Amino acid sequence: MGKVRTGYNPKTMENLHTGAGAFFKNFIVGTDTYESARLGGKLIGATQGGGEFKAAAEIRNIEIDGLPGKGKGTEIIDYIDVSMTMNFIETTPAILAMALGAADVDTTTNGTYDIITGRNAFEDGDYVDNITYIGTITGSEEPIIIQVFNALSTDGLNIKVEDKKEGVIPVTVYGHYEDTGEGTLDAPPYRIYYPKGSNVATPVASVKGGTYATSQTVSLTCATVGATIYYTTNGFEPTADDTAYSTEITVAADTILKAKAIKSGMADSATMTETYRIGE
Template identity: 40%
Template sequence: MATTDLKTTGYSSDTAKHYLLDAGAIFKNVKYDSTSKKYTGDPLGATVGGSKLNIAIGLRQPEVDGLLTEVKGNDVIESVKATLEGTLKEWKKENIASALFADIKDADGTTAPTGYKIITGRNKVLDSDYISNIAYVGKIAGETNPVIIILKNALNTAGLSVETKDKTEAGIPIKFEARADADKPEDYNGIWQIIYPETITT
């Protein structure tokens, strides 16, 4: 009878150290300070229902006469798309304006009472609509430090879709899409970065 050392489960004594736990949080404009050795960033707001991150790499196999199957080494990266989705629980005027490529101004007391802000749409996307980066920050079970997944030049393309009902709070859906730098469009894989913690034991 043939024997094998292959197991019928992938579980090991280290498995529980590598779970990605809970919903995590979303930050914008995350930066690392080499002096303080710390990250800083602005929380986007409380979320509900967790987050959905997608980094999709599109591949293409160039057609060659005589090839009847896909061949190792013949894959070309054709496209890269990175998105981060979720639902914000906090109704901040800045988040509403971000989703609609809109401006915020003070009410003038004539068309609307003072003490209000007016959010109005415009017909173009401005440089200021792009966030330097948007980041998911989550906890790996066996690590002290969080994992940080960053999408560069993030643009909120979700629009505004709201459903309200009694005994609950309405949320604002968000969908941030990463963009390459205008002066480096060929750096398509530079739109995302995963900063993965590694516990150092001494």
């Protein structure tokens, strides 16, 4: 064996995690995209210094007489401590309230100011369903997505301002376990979606989901040359056994349109989902 000088390999440049990314509130994977979430008001704000995700196990070691050190299988995970830190360069009422954790924003009482007031107790509404980070992996057209569930800031608000510098508000939210009756206590409150690399681009519908008075004609496109789009109109996940897109789709009734693009030699695209309500 020769000298080992580096871990660099032919896939290295496809697996780089680059840039600061962006942070969203209540992002729905498989329904939202980066663009639709921005337009839908889910983007929290611009950052300076990016952010940080942590998931660390709180481990308890079982002490056994005669065991000279750590024994294999004697560690027990009591829980996973999950957090997401974001360094916002924007100062908005929503960011201030998020940092405070237990706070309300009054947008109607005063014609000049939004008024933010704190509370001495947390309420269910203070927990955000998810805080989502979306970033870039160099070898994929799809982003890396990291979500923290039941997110709540408990560190409070710290505003520091200096001359010739912009104020940055650090906000750390912590994930919380929740018993939904579906075994969720067995899963730590985070999820990471890592793109498989060289994914086919996600299909795009010419008409976004929404409520329309009359039927809509929807065309599907995919930025990946040579990919085939498969779609369903019953809300089920599309596969290569479903209808291949070839002509415009007429949506004349309430419909959940899902589409996935597939190309040999590449990972399947993410699923596009658009929900239409007609005649309402």
